[in-house]
Amino acid sequence: MSQWRLDWPTASGPRLCTAVIRQTPADFMVDELVRPDTFTGDGEHLCLRIEKTGDNTEFVARELSGLAGCRDFDVSFFGLKDRHAVTRQWFSLYRPGRTDDQALISKVGERWPVLESTRHIRKLRRGEHSGNHFRLCLREITADRIEVDQRLKLLSETGSPNYFGSQRFGFGGNNIEQAVKQGDRPRRGKSFRAGMAFSAARSWLFNEVLAERVVRNSWMTPIDGEPDRACVSGPLWGDGGTAATGELEALEREVVARTPEVAAVFGSTRMKPERRPLMLPLSNLSWRWPEERVLELEFSLEPGGFATSFLAEFIDVVSGDSVPKPAS
Structure with missing residues (x-):
C-alpha cells in the first residue's frame, strides 16, 4: 500500500458507484482543441495533427523524430495524452528549408492517420492549445440513473475540484x-x-x-x-x-x-x-444512456484539466486495462 494519499475528497457528495472505463481504447477519446488562428500557415515548423491509438505522446514524438531525421528536441507538442485511448493531437517538427513535407507526411501516414498538416513560425509549447474535448464510455454502472443524472447536472453548474x-x-x-x-x-x-x-x-x-x-x-x-x-x-x-x-x-x-x-x-x-x-470548469457537458448500464459522456476541459478528476466526483473508476487508472 502506498504511503502517499492518491485519492482525495469529493466536493459534491459520496461517489455513487463504480464504473468500468477503457474496456477498449475507443471508450476514451480525446480531441485536442486549438483556436482558428493558432497556426501561421508558413514558417520553419511542420505541424501534423495525428490520430493515435494505444501509443503515448512521447513515444510518438520519438518515432516522428526518427522518421524526419531530426533531433528529439526538434519535435514538440501541446501536452501529454493518454496511451490507453484514441487521441487526436498536434505535433510540430523543426524542418527549416525543407521542401519534402508531403513525402514525410506519407511516411508518417503509414504509422498513424495524419488528419491535418500546416506550417508554423515556432515550435508548439505546452498548454498553448485551447483545451481538450472528451468522448467517454462508462460501463457496468450500478447506480440509479436518476441519481447519476442529478449529479451530472450539479457538476455542469459548479464544476469539480481541479x-x-x-x-x-x-x-x-x-x-x-x-x-x-x-x-x-x-x-x-x-x-x-x-x-x-x-x-x-x-x-x-x-x-x-x-x-x-x-x-x-x-x-x-x-x-x-x-x-x-x-x-x-x-x-x-x-x-x-x-x-x-x-x-x-x-x-x-x-x-x-x-x-x-x-x-x-x-x-x-x-x-x-x-x-x-482550484475549480475545474466543464464546457459543453452532455450525456446519454445507450444501454441500461452504459453511460456516454462528452465534455471539454481547459488545458491541464484531468477527465478522471471530474469522473471521480460521481464514480469510482475501474480501469478496463491492466494499468493504474490514468488521467487526461
Missing part, C-alpha cells in the same frame, strides 16, 4: 517517492524522468491543499491573501513556497508542513511559485 489525475504520480505514488529520494539536488540538465518526479511532488502538494479546501468547503471561495481574488487558486510549490499571503499562506504552509519530506524537495529549486485554479 485535482491532478493519478497518472501524474506513477503507480502507487512512485514518482513522488523518486522526488523525495533525489531531494533538492541541483536539476541542471535533469533527465525527463527526474523532471516528472519533481512535477509529481509539486502536483501532489497542490492536491493536498485543494483537499483541505474541499473539506473546509472553501474551494470556491476566496480567502484573505489570495494572489488574485478573481481566481480561487492553490499553490504550485516553488522556491520560497507559495505566492499567497496572510490567512491563505498560513493554511497552505500548514498543509505542506504535514509532509516535510516532500516540502524538502523544493529547498533550492530556483523554481518560482505558481498558482493553479
Whole structure:
C-alpha cells in the first residue's frame, strides 16, 4: 500500500458507484482543441495533427523524430495524452528549408492517420492549445440513473475540484517517492524522468491543499491573501513556497508542513511559485444512456484539466486495462 494519499475528497457528495472505463481504447477519446488562428500557415515548423491509438505522446514524438531525421528536441507538442485511448493531437517538427513535407507526411501516414498538416513560425509549447474535448464510455454502472443524472447536472453548474489525475504520480505514488529520494539536488540538465518526479511532488502538494479546501468547503471561495481574488487558486510549490499571503499562506504552509519530506524537495529549486485554479470548469457537458448500464459522456476541459478528476466526483473508476487508472 502506498504511503502517499492518491485519492482525495469529493466536493459534491459520496461517489455513487463504480464504473468500468477503457474496456477498449475507443471508450476514451480525446480531441485536442486549438483556436482558428493558432497556426501561421508558413514558417520553419511542420505541424501534423495525428490520430493515435494505444501509443503515448512521447513515444510518438520519438518515432516522428526518427522518421524526419531530426533531433528529439526538434519535435514538440501541446501536452501529454493518454496511451490507453484514441487521441487526436498536434505535433510540430523543426524542418527549416525543407521542401519534402508531403513525402514525410506519407511516411508518417503509414504509422498513424495524419488528419491535418500546416506550417508554423515556432515550435508548439505546452498548454498553448485551447483545451481538450472528451468522448467517454462508462460501463457496468450500478447506480440509479436518476441519481447519476442529478449529479451530472450539479457538476455542469459548479464544476469539480481541479485535482491532478493519478497518472501524474506513477503507480502507487512512485514518482513522488523518486522526488523525495533525489531531494533538492541541483536539476541542471535533469533527465525527463527526474523532471516528472519533481512535477509529481509539486502536483501532489497542490492536491493536498485543494483537499483541505474541499473539506473546509472553501474551494470556491476566496480567502484573505489570495494572489488574485478573481481566481480561487492553490499553490504550485516553488522556491520560497507559495505566492499567497496572510490567512491563505498560513493554511497552505500548514498543509505542506504535514509532509516535510516532500516540502524538502523544493529547498533550492530556483523554481518560482505558481498558482493553479482550484475549480475545474466543464464546457459543453452532455450525456446519454445507450444501454441500461452504459453511460456516454462528452465534455471539454481547459488545458491541464484531468477527465478522471471530474469522473471521480460521481464514480469510482475501474480501469478496463491492466494499468493504474490514468488521467487526461
